[in-house]
Every structure is written in structure tokens, then in C-alpha cells.
Amino acid sequence: MLSGLRRLRAMRWPASQSRGFYALVLSLVLVLLALIPVGIAQSSKRPAPLPPGLQSASRALIEGRYDEVPALVEKLDQQDPNVAAVRARALIARGRYQEAEALLRPIAGRAPTSDAALELGLLLDMLGHADAPALLTRVASMAMRSTDAQELGRAARALRALGTVQDIKDAHDTYRDAVSLAPKDAALNTAWGELFLSTYNNPEAFKSFEDALAIDPKYGPAVLNMAFTLADEDPPKANAAALKALEINPSDVRAQVFLADQAVDNGKRDEARKLLEKALEINPSSLDAHSLVAALDYVEDKIPDFEARVAKVLAIAPNHGEVYRVAGDLTARGYRFEEAVTLVRQALKLSPGDGRSLGELGTHLLRTGDEPAARQALEASFKIDPYNIVTLNLLTMMDSLDKFAVFEDKDFVIKMHQDEAPVMQDYVLSLAHRAIEREPVKPR
DSSP states (O other): OHHHHHHHHHOOOOTTOOHHHHHHHHHHHHHHHHTSOHHHHTTSOOOOOOOHHHHHHHHHHHTTOGGGHHHHTTTSOTTSHHHHHHHHHHHHHTTOHHHHHHHHHHHHHHSTTSHHHHHHHHHHHHHTOTTHHHHHHHHHGGGGTOOOHHHHHHHHHHHHHHOOHHHHHHHHHHHHHHHHHOTTOHHHHHHHHHHHHHTTOHHHHHHHHHHHHHHOTTOHHHHHHHHHHHTTTOHHHHHHHHHHHHHHOTTOHHHHHHHHHHHHHTTOHHHHHHHHHHHHHHOTTOHHHHHHHHHHHHHTTOHHHHHHHHHHHHHHOTTOTHHHHHHHHHHHHTTOHHHHHHHHHHHHHHOTTOHHHHHHHHHHHHHHTOHHHHHHHHHHHHHHOTTOHHHHHHHHHHHHHTTSEEEEETTEEEEEOTTTHHHHHHHHHHHHHHHHHHSOOOOO
């Protein structure tokens, strides 16, 4: 049975493959497995239920009652990796990263594929520590050795954090196996949905979150992730989902940062700052909250405040280029593209292999008219993250532009399709000149 499951896991399903088709194949495999002698089939046992204290502590984390966790697990074995992981999550939610690391390190050393080891690897990865990949790789190794749903879920999460193209493919396969073994696990369905979300497959992400909420309607992480899937297509529904997540967990920092970002888009910067203040009261070391505050400071020309906030972020995570990327993104929303380029280049100095920063750099460069540099950045981004639809579309668009006719006239460089140029060239140039004469570009 183990070798059969390994062969199933080794199969590479296309990204567009429907879940229905996979379910059909899986059902056929399960029929075959049913023919295996009972003694062999029984070798894969259902996982034992969590001890009551651990169940209560896990629920407290979901509901944001972080400070209650130590008391809820105090009668349990404190050296148990599952207990240590729950305690560490509560510390991390409060921004007490060093305490969490000190708690997890010895236990992860003894149990290198455990939940404690995964939490340590994810924490160190967030903080940019050099030993994070080695820790995560050990946890990920369970993907090809285990038939336990929880172990497979941990391996998949580690693979996602490692983040290479092959790791992401393997993470999908591993989550698929984990969910097939434990289809009624809300956390596993949500984690798989987060992976779909990170690879821009919003429809499949939405299905995973729906599955999770059918199991547990008050599973806050799934509710909040619904907001992320809806953010571009239906902002009001996205906001409603994030607010619902805050009803379940009033201390959900991700929800508060999400709502703050939406408020910024709607021109409500004061509201955004209040939300971010609440987030930082809960987790004074939240990198996401600090980064968005820094971005607001920059676009409001509060440069000393911006620099102080950046210094605070880098004191927590010295290679966290995201603080500059977020500032660049918000600056670009205000059409200050050259400044956005400068900011994202700063981000890439800190984290040179970040595909998202490279993609956004390419986008900003396109808007400044530097097409060669834009193409270079976009191609580098696409090699790292071939799932990004925006990057793919921009590269496809640039390929088509290479065949366009180019006209230069004083302040303008105009590209037009060769079939349209003979008819439209004079009209476009005339309209462009009239626009500049009516609304001249003013220096900031």
C-alpha cells in the first residue's frame, strides 16, 4: 500500500486538472486498495485525537485568546513537540519571537520532522535566518515517507515555504494526499487553499476555503482567506469576510492589516493607521503592520518617520526587503513610478531572489518607459515564480510590442500596430500634444 501511495503522490497532475477528475482516479485507487488483505490495510491507523488541553489551546489560538494558551496546556508534557508548537504559536502571535525560538530549538533538535520543527523553520524563514531552509527541508522529507495526514500536511507547509517551482508542485501533491486521508480537517483544507492562493489560482483556493468552512463554519483562517480571494473582484465582500474573521478572532493581525490596506485604497488613511495601531498593540513586532505604516509615512512625505520605521523592521528581520517593496507598491498607486523603482531596488538589495519584488520592479520600470530593464526584471521574476499571471501577461504584451511601429515626436514615444499606424499616427500625436498643452506635467 505504501508503494502504491508513493506512486500516486509521484504523479504530476496539470495545474488545471479538475478536482472531480482527481477524485475519480483516487476512488479507483481506493477500490483497489480495498482488495488488499485486511491485516495490511489496517496498518494505516487513524491519528489519535488530541488531548483535551491541546484541543482547547488550539481553539484558543483560532479565537485569538493567545494569553490563555500556557494555562490550557500546563498539565501536558511540555517536551511534547505538539504542545511546544501550540505554545510557540501563541508567543509568535504576540511578537515574542526570541522566546518562541528558545522554546522550539531544543525540541526541534530532538524531533526534526515534528510540528515544533516546522514552527521553528517557519519562524526563522520569516526572520530571514540562514538555517531556516535546512530545518524546513528535514520536515519536507516526510512528503515521500509518510502516510499520516498530519505529517503530510507539515511536509507540504515546509515545501511551500522553501518555495522553488518544484517545491510548490510537490506541496500541491502532498496536500492532495493529506486531504484525501483527512477530508474533514479544516486546517488541512485551509492550508491547501493558501497554497492555491499563493499561486494565483483563486477559484481552487475558494473551493478549499469553502470545504474548510463546511467542516467548521467558525474556522477563522478560512474566513479571512476568503477575503484575499475576493479582494480584486469584489472588495465589499472581501471587507465583509475580513470583518467576520475579526468577529471570530478580534486579535487577528492579518485581518487588521488587510482592512488597513483596503482603507488606503479607498483614501481612508486615518482609518488605516488606526487599524495598524490595533495590530501593533497585539503584535508589536508584526512585520506586515510595520511595513504598511512605513509605506504610509513615505507617501505622506514623512521621510524621517519612514526611515525610523524601516530601521525598526530591519532590527527584527535584517533582510526583510518587503518593507521597501510595500512602500514602492503604495507609491506607485500614487503614480510616483520613478520613486517606486528606487524603493523596490532597495528591497532587492536586501532580498535579491524575491520574485514578487522583481515582478513589481518590472511593472514600475515599464511605466517609466525603461522597457529593456523592465523586460530583464520581469523575465527574472517569471523564472522564480511562473504562476504569476500579471508577469506572464506583461511579458506577452512586450513580445507583441516588439512588432509595433514606433514614432518619436519631441516628448512622445508612441507605439502602434503596423496595420493601424498609417491611419492613426497623426490623430494620436495631435491628441497627445493637446493633452499636454491643457494639463502640463508639473514637477513634485
